[in-house]
Amino acid sequence: MKKTKVNTAHHKLNGKMIEFFGWELPVQYSGISAEHIAVRTGGGIFDVSHMGEIFFRGKEALNAVQYLTSNNAAKLKPGRIQYSGLLTETGCFVDDLLVYMMNEEEYLLVVNAANLEKDFKWMQDKAGHFDVKIENLSDDYTQIAVQGPNAEKLLSEFTDTDLRAIKYYRFENGKVNGVAAIISRTGYTGEDGFEIYFVSEKDTASAMFLELAEKGKKYDIIPAGLGARDTLRLEAKMSLYGNDIDDSHTVLEADLGWILKFKKGDFIGKEALLKQKEAGIKRKLIGFELTGKGIARHGYPIYVDGREFGIVTSGTYAPFLKKPIGLTYLPIEKCETGSEFQVEIRGKKVSAEVVETPFYKRQ
Amino acid sequence: MSLEDLKFSKDHEWVKVEGDTVTVGISDHAQKELGDVVYVELPPIGDTFAKGEACSNIESVKAVNDIYAPVSGEIVDINSALEDNPELINQSPYEEGWMFKMKMEDEGDLDDLMDADIYEEYLQGA
Numbered sequence: 196m197k198k199t200k201v202n203t204a205h206h207k208l209n210g211k212m213i214e215f216f217g218w219e220l221p222v223q224y225s226g227i228s229a230e231h232i233a234v235r236t237g238g239g240i241f242d243v244s245h246m247g248e249i250f251f252r253g254k255e256a257l258n259a260v261q262y263l264t265s266n267n268a269a270k271l272k273p274g275r276i277q278y279s280g281l282l283t284e285t286g287c288f289v290d291d292l293l294v295y296m297m298n299e300e301e302y303l304l305v306v307n308a309a310n311l312e313k314d315f316k317w318m319q320d321k322a323g324h325f326d327v328k329i330e331n332l333s334d335d336y337t338q339i340a341v342q343g344p345n346a347e348k349l350l351s352e353f354t355d356t357d358l359r360a361i362k363y364y365r366f367e368n369g370k371v372n373g374v375a376a377i378i379s380r381t382g383y384t385g386e387d388g389f390e391i392y393f394v395s396e397k398d399t400a401s402a403m404f405l406e407l408a409e410k411g412k413k414y415d416i417i418p419a420g421l422g423a424r425d426t427l428r429l430e431a432k433m434s435l436y437g438n439d440i441d442d443s444h445t446v447l448e449a450d451l452g453w454i455l456k457f458k459k460g461d462f463i464g465k466e467a468l469l470k471q472k473e474a475g476i477k478r479k480l481i482g483f484e485l486t487g488k489g490i491a492r493h494g495y496p497i498y499v500d501g502r503e504f505g506i507v508t509s510g511t512y513a514p515f516l517k518k519p520i521g522l523t524y525l526p527i528e529k530c531e532t533g534s535e536f537q538v539e540i541r542g543k544k545v546s547a548e549v550v551e552t553p554f555y556k557r558q
Numbered sequence: 559m560s561l562e563d564l565k566f567s568k569d570h571e572w573v574k575v576e577g578d579t580v581t582v583g584i585s586d587h588a589q590k591e592l593g594d595v596v597y598v599e600l601p602p603i604g605d606t607f608a609k610g611e612a613c614s615n616i617e618s619v620k621a622v623n624d625i626y627a628p629v630s631g632e633i634v635d636i637n638s639a640l641e642d643n644p645e646l647i648n649q650s651p652y653e654e655g656w657m658f659k660m661k662m663e664d665e666g667d668l669d670d671l672m673d674a675d676i677y678e679e680y681l682q683g684a
Contacts, residue, residue, distance in 0.1 A: 222620070223593070226593045226594060227593060227594070227618070227619040227620055228593065228594040228596075228619055229594075231619075422619065422620050426619060488597075488599075488641075489597060489599070490596065490597050490617050490622075492622065511619060511620075512596040512597065512617065512619050514594075514619055519597075541599075541615070
């Protein structure tokens with residue numbers, strides 16, 4: 196199993212370690228519910244070093260990114276970030292990702308750990324004809340996320356960078372605990388917060404995590420694991436690759452049409468998606484609550500008008516909202532709020548209802 | 559309740575024997591491992607289960623966990639308070655967090671269960 200440079204800190208903090216796509220990472224420290232609620236009320240510190248960092252450098256870096264991804268990277272300025280899709284020819288997801296504009300000839304693409312090798316190969320195969328050097332620097336980079344209403348207060352103790360000046364989906368190059376870092380106001384929790392990227396030795400990375408945990412105490416900020424990361428993102432209805440988005444559902448079906456910029460020029464998947472937009476989609480990803488008893492989980496079958504239609508793509512008990520929630524694809528005519536269907540839980544059909552999303556939105 | 563009155567299974571259920579009836583719950587160790595219990599599915603009264611058969615579920619935020627019948631027999635009572643207050647399993651695993659009662663078919667089933675001190679050793683070794 197691969198270990199992140201923060202690994203020593205997880206063991207010191209009694210993290211309950213699991214394997215996650217080849218990485219040894221903590222699923223929890225004090226408990227998923229406690230960590231989840233801490234992030235909503237104070238904050239949480241996450242080691243997300245398993246995420247992939249791929250750099251595009253060269254004269255045609257922008258052209259390559261524009262061709263490979265669906266959002267309009269030409270709209271970016273240095274220091275700005277956008278959520279985007281790396282798409283198949285059929286308009287489905289190879290992966291979802293963040294695009295950071297470092298400068299005119301350098302972009303950083305942050306991808307899912309589970310897809311890193313696949314994405315890297317895809318990028319090289321599909322954008323080989325551009326004058327760009329595509330480099331996978333994932334093993335060099337540590338990424339620590341500090342998330343929650345008190346995140347800015349804690350992080351300001353570790354940096355001279357004016358954090359208040361960094362707006363949502365923007366970043367600054369600065370120093371955190373003396374280490375050169377990309378300080379990015381982004382996250383996967385539905386809260387305000389930062390993601391910090393840096394290259395360092397193991398000891399430095401672990402020490403930083405431990406110090407964040409120690410100084411975080413007075414702001415009710417605690418270490419948080421993959422368990423809370425998953426329940427937090429689901430409450431905020433942020434899609435997870437492999438669950439809610441994949442290579443068999445299109446961007447339009449995933450209800451992420453806002454990351455498609457058809458007027459920007461050619462990109463992989465454009466043709467298929469334009470056709471689908473014209474014809475109209477037949478199914479769409481929706482959020483639901485169970486009205487019957489139980490908890491819907493990933494993979495449980497769903498029934499519409501008595502017929503099996505698909506599966507719950509993500510489902511959990513939401514620790515902050517204190518109710519069972521989930522995501523699934525439904526026939527387009529069944530997607531309006533209040534529409535009913537059923538989830539099969541251990542052989543029993545339980546009623547569910549389409550609700551407005553995100554389930555949770557910060558004030 | 560004293561732990562000495564209880565017997566434990568390798569699957570971390572506890573059993574209290576009163577005549578031919580057993581009360582069943584999960585151990586303190588098990589509730590700590592599970593974390594916050596958010597949903598409990600209890601067996602229907604009158605159903606019968608063989609020893610070792612899954613008869614109930616406890617769900618934490620992250621996962622569903624089967625609970626196995628520690629003896630063979632019929633379900634004669636369930637703790638319906640758990641439906642609205644599943645956290646009782648965390649707060650009081652040996653008393654208010656009991657799950658169900660069974661009428662035992664064969665007292666010999668108890669032979670495979672451990673006394674509290676042996677269970678403690680089993681946990682150390684696990």
